[in-house]
Amino acid sequence: MEVTQDLSFVHLISHASVLVQLVMGLLLVVSLMSWWYIFLKMFAIRSEVRLTEEFEDAFWHNQNLNELYKYANSSSLRHQGALERIFAAGFTEFVKLKKQHGVDASAVMEGTRRAMRATYQREMDRLESHLAFLASVGSVSPYVGLFGTVWGIMNAFRGLANVGQATLAHVAPGIAEALVATAMGLFAAIPAVVAYNRYAYDINRLSTRFDSFTEEFSNVLQRQP
């Protein structure tokens, strides 16, 4: 018959059943990780966009490929963008193939394209890493939270059955503590979904830029004597 008067937040969590606590702990870890990846990807994509713009600028203003290659390789790994790496891989392959006599022009271009393609794919893989995690957090964590809530409410009603004179005050604490799980699930899911959509769009745009650069650079190389 004892009706708890204290509904403080800490009290709610510490008095929840073990399974609800487990669910809340899991959601907390998932939410921390997803936010970490959100910020990590935010910084990474932002710097990638900046570096891509810088290198495109340099590429179109500087027609000397050797100087450009030096420029691309001189920057430390930290300041080397994906586009610079694609360019460097293509140019290295092109120079190597050119040095070998008896390789016809189309074969040289084929090899150069393949080298660029490989680097491009590796870069895309790097950019897209962790996005799958954000996507699954966005779709699964509301359900996990809901599971915790349903379990908590089940317990609350079972407790209600043991009490003769039922009032709302008997169920309310149980439901409130169960709903904390849903709140945490949504807190993890909403930013994850927003971030996933945003980053997928950003990465898509970057990939289009890399693609067009590869084509344009192939043309430039083809014109080389």
Added chain:
Amino acid sequence: MSATVYYEPYKLPAGILALAVHSMFFALLYFGFNWNRQASSPATMSVELWSSLPEEVVATPVNPKVEEVVPPPQEKIVEPDIVMPDKNKVASKPVETKPEKKKPVPRPVEGVKHKPDTQKIAEQNLNARIADQQAASIQAERIRQDEQAAANGRVVDEYKTKIHDKIKRNVSTIPDVANDARAEFLVTLLPGGAVLKAELKKSSGNAAYDDAVERAILKSDPLPLPPDVQLFNRFRELDLVFKPAE
């Protein structure tokens, strides 16, 4: 180009930001709500009403007087000696007084001790008074209980009348009902005054009147109940009698 170890410069700031977001979230949860509920409904509070002050007020001034009488014959160390057994006696049966009465008897034979006598008298005085007080307070307690029971009975009666009146107001007039008609209903209530069921125990002989009363009972939901929850047991099942003549 071999596999490159990419430099990830943002791990630490991203981690710090993630922690910051979470602490903000929990701070919002913690401070954003008023987690403490307001004081609960007055239904759970029970108050005792006393018509007169308890006897204890009279009892306290008596003790110091006796203690003041006792100290002169002996040193102050004796004080607790006297007080302590008294308390025991108060708590237990009066049989213990006999052995103590016997003890002083040999004393006068041994020597000329006048002092123990006064002490004994004082002790007896004290015992008698304490016994009186106890009897008085027990009686007062009994009176108070009786009074409370009576008060409860009054409250119960008052609310039974209220319930009856409320239902009565809702009974629609039925034509051609004999004046001596008498419908008896057994009404089962829920805490809060909701009507669980109204059962016809004894028909008035006029089905229309029975129906009217039953409708009135259901219409009167919720019925008035005394604020003291402990009295609800006396309202759980109510025998109500309705007469059209009233």
